Amino acid sequence: MKPPCPSPTGRRKTRCVPLLLLSLLLLWASLSTVQAAPQLSGPDILLEGVATDVQASGLDPDRPWHIDDGTRRHPLEVDADGVATLSLTVTDGPRTLSLYDASNTPAATLELDPVPAWLSLLPALTAITLALAFRQVILALFAGLLLGGWVLHGMNAGAVLGAFGDSVNVHVLSAASDSDHMSIVLFCLLIGGMVGIISRNGGTRGIAERIARVIRGRRQAQNSTALLGLAIFFDDYANALIVGNTMRHITDRVRISRAKLAYLVDSTAAPVSAIMLVTTWIGFQVGLISEAMDAIDDWNESAYSVFVNAIPYNAYPILALAFVFLVAWSGRDFGPMLTAERKALSEPGARQAMSSREAIVEEADIPTKEGIPTRALNAVIPMIVLVAITLGGIYATGLAALGGGDHELRDIFGEGDSFSAMMWGSLAACVTAVIMTQVQRLMSMTETAHYWFEGVKSMLLPITILMMAWALASVNEDLHTSDFLVTVLGDSLSPQWMPAVIFGLAGFTAFATGSSWGVMGIMMPLVVPLAWAVLEHNGMAGTAEGMPLLYASVAGVLAGAVWGDHCSPLAETTLLAAMASGCDLIDHVRTQLPYAMLVGIVALLFGALGTGFGLPWWLGLAGGVATLTAVLFTLGQRATAATKVATASA
Incomplete structure (x- = not known):
């Protein structure tokens, strides 16, 4: 049997167009009826001992859901869009979160690996300390920016290059592109x-x-x-x-x-x-x-x-x-x-001589x-x-x-x-x-x-x-x-x-x-x-x-x-x-x-x-x-x- 559109003639091509559109329409309709799979998402960086939000999405609002953090279960309040947010504080090292439905079937998991909370102060403290030591504010701010990027990138040797690139390419550029x-x-x-x-x-x-x-x-x-x-x-x-x-x-x-x-x-x-x-x-x-x-x-x-x-x-x-x-x-x-x-x-005739310190000021x-x-x-x-x-x-x-x-x-x-x-x-x-x-x-x-x-x-x-x-x-x-x-x-x-x-x-x-x-x-x-x-x-x-x-x-x-x-x-x-x-x-x-x-x-x-x-x-x-x-x-x-x-x- 020949395919429906074997010929390259214009008439056969025009017959294929309605079929193609109909196929795309049916595909879109079928995809729109498929609900997104449940997912768990958390912050890019988690501070130990500091409350943070974990979001669950793709949930059925008509069914009960909860998150198990290994120590207790947290019931979720799901909105009409199938999204729920949980505020969580992690104090005892890495933890795995599991999302469950009413039948206790695990639907998604999320690994949380907190970092010491004091690390979040390092950029500001570094900027202040270097400003005190060297009296160079721009240098101090850049050093704080670089250190903050290093913490965000995972604090390993390779993170230094990523932090250096992001210091200008991401953070300064983002500041400069803001209309206000x-x-x-x-x-x-x-x-x-x-x-x-x-x-x-x-x-x-x-x-x-x-x-x-x-x-x-x-x-x-x-x-x-x-x-x-x-x-x-x-x-x-x-x-x-x-x-x-x-x-x-x-x-x-x-x-x-x-x-x-x-x-x-x-x-x-x-x-x-x-x-x-x-x-x-x-x-x-x-x-x-x-x-x-x-x-x-x-x-x-x-x-x-x-x-x-x-x-x-x-x-x-x-x-x-x-x-x-x-x-x-x-x-x-x-x-x-x-x-x-x-x-x-x-x-009245005495005048003070200018010291050498003033000469350095432009x-x-x-x-x-x-x-x-x-x-x-x-x-x-x-x-x-x-x-x-x-x-x-x-x-x-x-x-x-x-x-x-x-x-x-x-x-x-x-x-x-x-x-x-x-x-x-x-x-x-x-x-x-x-x-x-x-x-x-x-x-x-x-x-x-x-x-x-x-x-x-x-x-x-x-x-x-x-x-x-x-x-x-x-x-x-x-x-x-x-x-x-x-x-x-x-x-x-x-x-x-x-x-x-x-x-x-x-x-x-x-x-x-x-x-x-x-x-x-x-x-x-x-x-x-x-x-x-x-x-x-x-x-x-x-x-x-x-x-x-x-x-x-x-x-x-x-x-x-x-x-x-x-x-x-x-x-x-x-x-x-x-x-x-x-x-x-x-x-x-x-x-x-x-x-x-x-x-x-x-x-x-x-x-x-x-x-x-x-x-x-x-x-x-x-x-x-x-x-x-x-x-x-x-x-x-x-x-x-x-x-x-x-x-x-x-």
Whole structure:
């Protein structure tokens, strides 16, 4: 008998088509009626003593099922899709799980081989230890990333190559391909470009000169320096370099010591950048908070809203700024700073030589172009555009997400798309700076583009740190590091002590490493899930009592990082402030350290501890300011008065 389609003619071919389609249709129908075989699946890595989820799929919802782990049977609740999940903790080595149906017939098995739970801490501990030892944050983060990949790949000799390849090909690439992450990167780059333009076209110097015109004495010089530090809020590097270089000749004229100038510069640069709503810091901070929140299923607040809500609990930066104005207004000093001020008054011609330490710092300052007018509006208008469009964009997107109508401002900002708004604002600010520069013929288009790119390049280091921090956070999530910390600390760490412990740990690490951003990158992905879990364990997660503690824990990382940065001779802003002020680095650290330690202890007592034990944030800040005022007026003296007394006695 001949086959149904023996001939290659067109007519025979067309007869085969319906038969083929019918066969495929019958095959699909038969396959669709066949239920998938039951299966058991578990995590890629299982930590000993830490609860994990095992999933059974392909189950018949109408039949009872259970899993036998060798010690007991666990009944399963099967959903309509034939899937059931079992939370299991393995503490005694390898174990075989068996899936049974109602007739006790084994349907599937799964081998579980747990690894010591402390291994999940190795990446973070390695990053912190290497950062302490070598003071190289990028190297430390990469080493932690590599070690985490090695643990994930099985901890054998061959796993090293797999971990090395995945460090960039998987983890960093995954961090870079995330749309929210790239929004933050673009925001930082565009902000850097705007800073490059307004620094070169005379805008930032114009702001400085406007403030300098009103100076008539020592008090006005110090207050003007502090006010200028607030005005250049958008970047701490630009703040330190612009304020230090601009105010140095003015403070020299009224016989203010270089150490005092360096303190005023350093203690306004990072604090104001850390708490303002739109700065080069905010993209970094919001990105870290967003990454940390991804590990929490029950917390749906936006990362930007978390940052804003954490600002009132960010006690150290707020109190540091308050103390700067107290010192400037009162004219009082104590400790090594008082000695430096007396020396400046008695030896007006004496100038300190720059030490070799400052020479290793690459000067990120972009000088104003020679021969052009310095107009403050060239910086003020782009910054107003940046702030207005960013905040307006968050408001508009938040209102749209809520469907319009009347809502509280906090709810609107909480639902806003901060990532898109930040990109809109930074792009509009860049375009505004370019247009203003071209309309006034301050620079050619080629020169404007060049200095825009110079500003962009200044952001490459923090962006690199951010990428590595995101990648390390991804590895920590795969290793269930936060789950282990919750298991170990969840019962012992009191929610009330969390903000203080986090603040102290972040401060110590930042002091030892000299990198506030590195500390935030390492600690934030660990702290936020831990804080949420501790609150959840105590029945406080998402409650009116618990959320202030959560915001205070987030603020503890940010505030502690700034505190340690201020105390450390290794910090980049410390080096830049000393260099821009023409002050010896060690003199700057020695004179600033007592002030930073005083503010840090007050912030710990009235901010972190006070908040933890129920003190309202506003009352804690008020108590902190009152305490700082009392200490300053008790220990501090006016250098002018002391000099007059010394002269009279002589």
